[in-house]
Amino acid sequence: MSETVMELKHINKFFGSTQVIHDVNFKVQKGDFVTLLGPSGCGKTTILRMIAGFYEPDSGEIHLAGRQIERVPPYARNTAMVFQEYALFPHMTVFENVAYGLRVRHTEDSVVKKKVGEALELMQLLGMEDRYPNQMSGGQQQRVAVARALVMQPDVLLLDEPLSNLDAKLRESVRVELRSIQQKMGLTTIYVTHDQQEALSMSDSVIVLQKGFLRQQGKPHEIYFAPRTPFVADFIGTTNLIKVNGDDALLVGYDEDTVLQADAVCPKGEHTLSIRPESIRLSEKPSPSATDNIMPVTVVRSMFLGEKMRYFVQDRKGQEWIADIFDPGRKIYEGEVYMLFAADRTHVIEEDD
Missing domain, CATH: 2.40.50.140 (Nucleic acid-binding proteins)
Structure with missing residues (x-):
């Protein structure tokens, strides 16, 4: 039986007088790759940032790993987020970028070395420990950002359009690698994209958003062949x-x-x-x-x-x-x-x- 790792209940969010998220409810099962899909301005990143703790919902509840977290600060949530711009520290080497979160937690040096080494090996970055971000390609920087998130062993990994800065061919190959790593680790992942093909090819479950409303959640083939609304039918392919x-x-x-x-x-x-x-x-x-x-x-x-x-x-x-x-x-x-x-x-x- 599947275990629910995360649940959003009746989430609403306003920016000023404008409501941008309308009564959103969904569950995420342990080990699933869930994609938030929709056009620009539909609320995907806002929801992801509320899960990470960068925004607070105006009403509703967020439950993660058995506790309610919508008022818990980001550092205490055990989530890890990979941003669209990667947000690597330019003055730090690959090793120190990946180790940063562990250092903040005052992790012992021997444990830091072991965990960083494992993450770099998983992301095929061994031998690049002493490089700086400006000495790496976009695809390599993306891997460093993911490695930095993985070492934290989060309850849920949050990815905000991390492949959007890559060219089409590299984007496809990194997409396959990312999904393979996620499945290998059994890591619960929430992924934001506006790319329909990306959502259909990578996900266990797809959540389609329109203007802050959740229009449908289901398996990729259900979303594609059995859309519930004209918008979902027309947006997906x-x-x-x-x-x-x-x-x-x-x-x-x-x-x-x-x-x-x-x-x-x-x-x-x-x-x-x-x-x-x-x-x-x-x-x-x-x-x-x-x-x-x-x-x-x-x-x-x-x-x-x-x-x-x-x-x-x-x-x-x-x-x-x-x-x-x-x-x-x-x-x-x-x-x-x-x-x-x-x-x-x-x-x-x-x-x-």
Whole structure:
């Protein structure tokens, strides 16, 4: 059974008269990698800083490792934070940067040497102990910042967009290393990013925020394939959001000629469906299976993206759809075609934004 390491209960935060966090509640299980995801200004870093102790919530409770901490000073919380700018001391060597927190705790020199050595080995920094930050690459500085956090053996590791200053290729490789280390150590981690791919590829659980509201928490595949609101569906990757009229059955009305099957019952009234572009197939002939939705469409334009061809097609209502065809070969669809997508990939959005 999973053990809850951290819980936020009814957290609210104001900056002046502006409320920036609205009644946020979530739990973090021991050893999980949890990502706070959302656009700039949605409250991700504010929540992380409240957990670290740099901000106090105006109301609500934060529980960590069995104690309530929202009024506990940062140094007494046993959390460790890695900042976007790394915040390394330029006048200190790698060894002294990593050892800094242990020194503040008045840890014995022999223990400092042992723990710092272990952290440097884990982050593949052995041999760089005497270097200064300005003598290192961005990726190496990022590793030093993580090593400095790891030596503190925190109850929870907090990461505030630590890869944003790296180039795309290095960012991907460090992402894999960071996740591997986290899993190896079983370290409970809360990670902040606005990068959807980063969140989906690294996380055990993703929390999607919008304007200070928690819109959804779940496993990456749940967030992606079963979004609860139009915002979540549209923010996580690319999707087709389609308005339909339900009729208390699995069949939902799209237009007078087309009835769509969805993954859930659509009660009477207007609803929104989410269909991912990669769930759509194109065909020159109507040959659906029993679970397929099928619609005649017209190809408006297409884009070759290497591993896939992206088509923009228009149905008879004038609604534009996006369809991604992977491994397209030399086949290019033009003009009138049929669009097919399975009922279990046609997701009914539960809530409005």
